[in-house]
Amino acid sequence: MVGPMERLRLEDRELFRFVSAETGTNMYALLDYEKALIIDPHPSDELTRLLNETIARACTILLTHEHADHSWGIRSLEDLCQTCLICQRHCADCLADKKNDTAPFVRSMLSIQDSRYGTNRAEDFLNHYQPHSYKADIVFDQEYVLDWGQESFVLTHTPGHSPGSCCIVWNKAAVFTGDSLMRDEAVITRIPGGSTKDYQSITAPFLNSLDRDLVALPGHGPYFRLRDLAS
Amino acid sequence: MDNETKYTEAFMQTFDIDAETARTLEFQAIAAWDSVGHMGLVAALEEAFDIMLEPDDIVDMSSFAKGKELLVKYNIKF
16 A cells, blocks of 8 residues: 655654555654654555665554554554554553454445545455454553653543544644544544543643644644644 | 344434434434434444445435335345
C-alpha cells in the first residue's frame, strides 16, 4: 500500500505524516537514529522504506484510539522491528481480542463515503485488512508521560469518540488528537462505544485547557493551530 | 427470538424508537438515521445476525423494508 508522505517541520523537529489511501487516516512518524516513534500506524510501503533506510530497530507505537483505521499497521511494524505498544486501557482491552475488531465499522463508514464520492475505499480496505489481536506493552488509565530521547509525550485519556481515545501532547508544542478533534470534520460520538456525555464532560474541557498556540495533528485531515478553531 | 423481532429490535435500539415507527422507517426520515446512525444500524444488524454486509448492501439499506429484502441474500429468513 502506498500513500502520500509529507515532511512537517515543527520547531526544530522533523515529523513525517502519511495518509492512508484506503482509509484517509493520518499516521505520524518521528525518527531518532536507530529508533522510531509511530502514532496510529497503518500499512505503508513508504514508511517501511523509510525505516529500512534509517535502520530503525526499535519502534515505539502510540495509539490515539482503538479503531481499526488507526491501528491496522501494528502487525507490519511488528514484522519489521522490535515494538513497544502504548495505549489507554480501554484501547488495549479492545485490541487484545479479535472479537472486538472494529474493521466492520470502518468498512461501513468507507462504504457510505464511497457512495458519496464515487471512490472504492471500502473494498480496497477489505482487500488489505487482516484482523489481529495485540497485547499492549504499556497501558495507562488517565495519563502517561513518555520520555523518548529528547522528546516528551503526555498521553491523556479523552473518551467520547471511543472508550479508549487519548490525546498526545508532544513537547508542549503539538497535540495528536486522533478523531477527538479535527479541523474539517465533526467529532463523531454517536457510534458503538462512543459517548457524547464523556466527550462533553471530559474531552472538551481538556481540549479547551490546551495552549491555543499548540499545533493539532489530527487523525484525519490537515493539521492546524488550536487558535484557528472556534472553541 | 425470531428474525423479525431481532431485526426490528436492531432498529429500535439504534434509533431509540418503537416497533411501529421502525417498521415504516426510511433513511433520513428521522434525525437519528443519518450517515452516522446508519453505521450504528449496520453494526447492530451484523452483530444480531452474525453476518458481514457487503459494501453495496450497506449503502442500499435505505429503509426497514429494503433492509429485509437485502438480508435474504444472507440466508436470513423472515
